[in-house]
Amino acid sequence: ETGVTQSPTHLIKTRGQQVTLRCSSQSGHNTVSWYQQALGQGPQFIFQYYREEENGRGNFPPRFSGLQFPNYSSELNVNALELDDSALYLCASSSLNRGPGTEAFFGQGTRLTVV
Amino acid sequence: EDKVVQSPLSLVVHEGDTVTLNCSYEVTNFRSLLWYKQEKKAPTFLFMLTSSGIEKKSGRLSSILDKKELFSILNITATQTGDSAVYLCAVDNGGSNYKLTFGKGTLLTVNP
Numbered sequence: 001e002t003g004v005t006q007s008p009t010h011l012i013k014t015r016g017q018q019v020t021l022r023c024s025s026q027s028g029h030n031t032v033s034w035y036q037q038a039l040g041q042g043p044q045f046i047f048q049y050y051r052e053e054e055n056g057r058g059n060f061p062p063r064f065s066g067l068q069f070p071n072y073s074s075e076l077n078v079n080a081l082e083l084d085d086s087a088l089y090l091c092a093s094s095s096l097n098r099g100p101g102t103e104a105f106f107g108q109g110t111r112l113t114v115v
Numbered sequence: 116e117d118k119v120v121q122s123p124l125s126l127v128v129h130e131g132d133t134v135t136l137n138c139s140y141e142v143t144n145f146r147s148l149l150w151y152k153q154e155k156k157a158p159t160f161l162f163m164l165t166s167s168g169i170e171k172k173s174g175r176l177s178s179i180l181d182k183k184e185l186f187s188i189l190n191i192t193a194t195q196t197g198d199s200a201v202y203l204c205a206v207d208n209g210g211s212n213y214k215l216t217f218g219k220g221t222l223l224t225v226n227p
Binding site for chain 2: 004031033041043044045048056058088090092094102103104105106107108109111
């Protein structure tokens with residue numbers, strides 16, 4: 001158990017709809033990152049939140065947006081859903097530092113299916 | 116663009132075999148390389164490597180990093196059916212944020 005929890009675990013949405021996914025980070029961690037994992041692929045970085053602000057973004061369009069709250073929990077919002085958005089969405093919790101490196105701990109993920 | 120390549124993409128072995136999984140990378144900066152095991156959904160952390168030549172061990176698993184040749188290997192000895200999973204390699208590019216670039220993973224199947 002990593003202490004990172006995501007909700008919901010599964011979700012089915014229709015093309016064009018909007019969706020909100022939620023993540024509670026591990027205690028003591030101030031950074032949350034979101035990843036999209038398509039079937040048979042490695043996770044791809046969507047964006048990261050640190051101290052309630054976006055702190056880096058991958059190659060995802062603006063319809064992917066997020067929030068981080070004072071308790072370090074986070075939301076991922078996706079507007080105008082497309083079929084290709086069907087994937088496992090993973091939240092990763094870490095403590096941002098500039099040392100030699102730090103581990104990221106992942107939640108169980110939300111399986112999103114767009115029909 | 117940062118790139119992580121894992122090989123093989125899939126592997127089938129028998130219980131008791133030893134396996135070696137490979138990960139090569141090209142990144143603009145390097146801070147660390149991480150290995151994860153993914154069985155159903157959540158990738159679970161195995162190792163973080165930052166220095167060349169220092170082996171990390173945990174039970175039957177071990178890993179080492181070569182920063183000159185830009186690769187890492189993950190060894191699993193005396194494999195068990197419970198080792199069946201996707202093994203993911205990721206690199207932290209050391210930027211101002213903490214972004215991991217992942218490979219596609221190696222699907223390991225251990226048959227009894």
